Amino acid sequence: MNEHPSGFDHDYLAEAATLLAHDEPFPGGAVVPPIYQTSLFTFASYAEMADTFAGKRKQPIYSRGDNPTVMEFEARVAALEGAEAARGFSSGMAAISATVLAFVGAGERIVAVRNCYGDAYRLFERLLPRLNIKVDYVDGSDPDAVAAALPGAKLLYLESPTSMMFELQDIAHLTRLAKEQGIVTTIDNSWATPVFQKPITHGVDRVLHSASKYLGGHSDTVAGVVAGSAAHIKHINEQT
Template structure:
């Protein structure tokens, strides 16, 4: 049987979309017309899947969606203009006023702000629980409509037994969705573990080149149809054809890039464990929980309080300071900077992130060059 790496690297576009081309053509149009009245009526009546308008349908986008569904082991997928577009559309398709959401602690900062600033004022209650509660309390989800998960979760990289939690959710009729941007389908497939919907900020490892902002949701045909019918067309966060083209390009090399990110992360872990100024490392690896088969290049660590983090950051030469991750370039993000962000909806303050924490996104540069840069900056941070 052909393995998944070969499938993504060699799969051609469908004949209808690309006429046998190796990469999907960019169908750069907003509108699709019909040859006759009957064709238009059939499409409006839902008796045809012919494209009608790029806000809801486009052949280039459809190719990316097809590949993502295959990569994650799902039945269908929808591409969005951003990860937050995907998250918002997925959440709002499955909750109504008066219902409740169970969310994992240390959730991504903008997901937290979405829940607190927009979803809660709609009359939807949100409760935040630690990962251990999701895993150890079979009846925790009773009475909830939706469980929003991340494994690993943001910044502190705690992992969850998704298969166990999915079983609890099924018992109580709760829809589950999880962000899989960190692991990608190369290292984890939540849909095959029983999770209902899998989300990605495709701007991260799926895109891999820091040139695309996009999101995607994968799930069963029925769940994806619900999002496609309700929140995709009405919220309007559609994925553009050119971005879909770039993402399809990037999927061809996803396995290779994730293997390199993992090798660099393993290299760093070996060095960091010997560094007395690093008190804690957050970097889950293979078999940390059922279904997780690899280690991504995104990790965080906590410095000794004696390290001057601003001085450390200013001494970096290869690492850059930036808020995203998953691209070819290596990045550092100090928690101090985000903890200082004004406003009452700061998730890092809410969940008690250490001010000594630093997130590293290890890119595709030479691992030894990256370590030398990190180490010299650390030495300057204590000078």
């Protein structure tokens, strides 16, 4: 184990680098994943197209659905988070909106940590009430407060650390409380990144990111992603 300048007793960055390493060249012998800057994909024959539309063969059709560059990104994030699958979005807010709306419907309730990211809060306070979805906020560092708020909720929405206030949650404990009541959990892991925190290993159902932040790393892109079980990611794809 190398000593890392961060002082951590585990080389998290080396572990992540290993997960992100690839040993096969990309198409055309490219060393890094090529950027497929295309909206549509074409087919060698009508039969191929018909089979693809019928789900008998897999090939990207349209980039909002699938794009090889994005699919590579999704596979890497899933590997980093220890998830079965991931879905990329055009922003972190798109990932948050799609994930929440795919699992919560009219008349249902969300329990969210106070001081979650500001635009997530705006979504919760402005859009969701118009859909008859209520959000209650809790101090996520207080498991008793979370336990008291959970009964009847559909979703527990975590962000640890929280935006700007950097309040931490005991993710495993809160996830256990939610699971006991059949409530699914989603966490915004943008701040910690999967290098330092892998919420799925603590029982969280879905982990999302503003990939515009540390995942992107260079302030040169706006993107989002959610990772979780293959069934949950399929559900998000089908609902949004």
